[in-house]
Amino acid sequence: xxxEAELREFVAARGAALSRAAFLLTGNHQAAEDLVQxxxxxxxxxxxxxxxxxxxxxxxxxLFSRFIDNWRRQRLRELPSAWLxxxxxxxxxxxxxxxxxxxEALVRLTPRQRAVLVLRFYDDLTESQxxxxxxxxxxxxxxxxRVALRRLRELAxxxxxxxxxxxx
Amino acid sequence: MNPLRAALDEMAANIPVYGDLDRAIEQxxxxxxxxxxxxxxxxxxxxxxxxxxxxxxxxxxxxxxRPIAPLQEPSAAPLLVEGPLSxxxxxxxxxxxxxxxxxxxxxxxxxxxxxxxxxxxxxxWQQLPDYPNVITLADDRSPxxxxxxxxxxxxxxxxxxxxxxxxxxxxxxxxxxxAVGPSVKDFVDAVQAHDILEITQPSDVRIGGxxxxxxxxxxxxxxxGCEFWRPWDPGFYAQGPxxxxxxxxxxxxxxxxxxxxNYYPGTPARIPAQLREMVGSITFRS
Numbered sequence: 001x002x003x004e005a006e007l008r009e010f011v012a013a014r015g016a017a018l019s020r021a022a023f024l025l026t027g028n029h030q031a032a033e034d035l036v037q038x039x040x041x042x043x044x045x046x047x048x049x050x051x052x053x054x055x056x057x058x059x060x061x062x063l064f065s066r067f068i069d070n071w072r073r074q075r076l077r078e079l080p081s082a083w084l085x086x087x088x089x090x091x092x093x094x095x096x097x098x099x100x101x102x103x104e105a106l107v108r109l110t111p112r113q114r115a116v117l118v119l120r121f122y123d124d125l126t127e128s129q130x131x132x133x134x135x136x137x138x139x140x141x142x143x144x145x146r147v148a149l150r151r152l153r154e155l156a157x158x159x160x161x162x163x164x165x166x167x168x
Numbered sequence: 169m170n171p172l173r174a175a176l177d178e179m180a181a182n183i184p185v186y187g188d189l190d191r192a193i194e195q196x197x198x199x200x201x202x203x204x205x206x207x208x209x210x211x212x213x214x215x216x217x218x219x220x221x222x223x224x225x226x227x228x229x230x231x232x233x234r235p236i237a238p239l240q241e242p243s244a245a246p247l248l249v250e251g252p253l254s255x256x257x258x259x260x261x262x263x264x265x266x267x268x269x270x271x272x273x274x275x276x277x278x279x280x281x282x283x284x285x286x287x288x289x290x291x292x293w294q295q296l297p298d299y300p301n302v303i304t305l306a307d308d309r310s311p312x313x314x315x316x317x318x319x320x321x322x323x324x325x326x327x328x329x330x331x332x333x334x335x336x337x338x339x340x341x342x343x344x345x346x347a348v349g350p351s352v353k354d355f356v357d358a359v360q361a362h363d364i365l366e367i368t369q370p371s372d373v374r375i376g377g378x379x380x381x382x383x384x385x386x387x388x389x390x391x392x393g394c395e396f397w398r399p400w401d402p403g404f405y406a407q408g409p410x411x412x413x414x415x416x417x418x419x420x421x422x423x424x425x426x427x428x429x430n431y432y433p434g435t436p437a438r439i440p441a442q443l444r445e446m447v448g449s450i451t452f453r454s
Contacts, residue, residue: 004193011189019187020180029184036187044189044196102175121172122180 007047010055011040018063024118025067027107039063061133064119068111068134105156113148116141245286250297252306253289257449260285260301262323262425280423281454285323288449290442303446305439314408315434320443321404323425329400331358335365336394337405344401352417352424356381365399373416375427376451380418387411408432414444420452 018039022032039062046058106114112134119130120141127145131138245259262283294306301322304311312319330344348358356370360383370383387406391397396405406413407430414429427450429443 008189011187015185015187015189016183019185020183022186023183024176024180029186032183033186037192040187040189040192041195044192045199048196103179106179117172118176122176124173 003047007044010059014056014059018059021060021063021118021122022067024106024122025064025111025114027103035063035067038066042066057133060123064115064133065135068115102152102156105152108155109148109151112136113144113151116144117148117152120145248295248300248303250295250300252294253303255289255291257286257288260287260322262301283323283420283423283425284453285425285427286449286451286453287322287446289446293442312407312430314411314432316432316436316439317407318429318431318435318439318443319407320446321428321430323427329355329402329424329426331362331365331400332398333363335397335399336391337398338395348400350424352379352381352419355417355424355426356383359383359385359399362399367415373418375416375418375447376420378418378420378452380416382414382416385413385415387413412440414440414447416447418452421454425452 015036018036019032022035022039023029026032026035039059042062043055043059047055106117109117115134116130119125119133120127125133127138127141131141134141136144245257248258248260262285289303292306293303294311296302296304296311296319302312303320303322305318311317330348331346332344333346346358346362348354359365359367360370365385368384370381373380373382385399387397387408387410389410391406391409398405410433412431412433414431416427418425418427427447429440429447431440431443
């Protein structure tokens with residue numbers, strides 16, 4: 001089989017799973033579409049250059065690192081500043097006034113926290129595998145998982161009640 | 169099944185398959201063709217330079233030895249890592265892409281190559297978590313904010329920064345509307361000519377052996393009417409009223425690199441002094 005046919009076969013087999021992961025990471029269809037497309041471009045470049053590639057691991061690493069990099073690039077243009085009115089991206093949450101769905105709560109996590117949860121609890125990776133994908137230490141994965149679960153419990157207590165007991 | 173997994177599965181159910189592999193292949197092919205054209209042009213330019221050099225050399229008949237540019241040793245400085253930094257020399261890799269809205273690259277220009285920025289960091293500073301090119305005070309919980317915050321922002325804008333005619337902005341108020349050329353002079357002249365921005369008289373500087381211009385810009389004392397105050401893009405907004413930006417616009421082998429020291433009138437004087445020392449210690453490697 002030629003290399004392009006192999007690539008097409010891989011994308012046909014894994015495209016749906018990648019799309020689901022992209023949606024869980026970004027929380028919206030347009031951003032997920034962009035992320036998957038961006039990932040394919042990087043994958044094609046790499047695929048054409050090298051014969052030795054574990055596509056499953058590689059494409060996951062691209063997807064997650066592009067997601068975090070894109071967020072960083074966006075945020076770097078706007079240094080954090082708590083005093084500034086922040087009408088669109090307001091992060092404060094009044095649990096008494098509102099109850100978020102799990103999806104709404106997920107998009108309020110930091111990208112890295114979201115990525116850790118998806119890798120650990122959706123892709124079923126171990127802590128060390130998740131650390132490798134994200135290029136961080138195992139301890140970072142542990143702490144980010146802990147913080148992310150705690151934050152989910154604060155943001156969406158009703159939705160989280162069903163999975164109380166899950167821990168890093 | 170793990171209940172969180174079940175919840176995530178439910179969220180991801182019925183998600184369409186995203187992405188278009190054919191479009192990705194086409195894009196990569198297009199990039200490759202463009203690189204080939206650029207490579208051909210580079211070869212042609214190199215041939216012309218060789219011919220010109222030969223002619224000049226023959227005319228000068230100068231047998232004295234010419235200084236040879238030193239080869240760059242690989243850097244031993246570690247990459248900046250997020251969190252508190254031990255005093256020492258660090259490296260940050262400035263990368264630029266052409267797909268960074270709202271300004272993108274001019275025309276079909278290729279992005280500048282990655283550039284290593286090395287600098288010496290004194291005690292008491294950190295790389296701001298999640299902001300790889302920002303160095304702030306380590307012991308400050310809101311390190312960039314008024315009245316006494318401070319930050320060094322490494323390698324910000326490149327060839328395609330544009331200015332806003334009205335820096336007092338709200339989200340979604342449009343792209344920067346004053347086009348700026350690619351050189352250091354273009355940028356500094358545009359800032360100086362701006363009707364609203366107030367800056368000190370720009371002066372010549374050299375950073376890491378590269379020429380540049382330096383000026384200080386101060387945000388207005390009252391920016392309460394602005395959702396944010398932002399003079400150019402790509403860039404960042406003022407972190408508080410009277411925010412002071414010491415700006416070095418440096419020409420690094422034809423690419424404009426901006427380094428900004430960010431502080432306030434209330435920031436203790438030793439802090440801006442340390443920021444300036446860090447900038448003075450910068451060297452570049454491409």
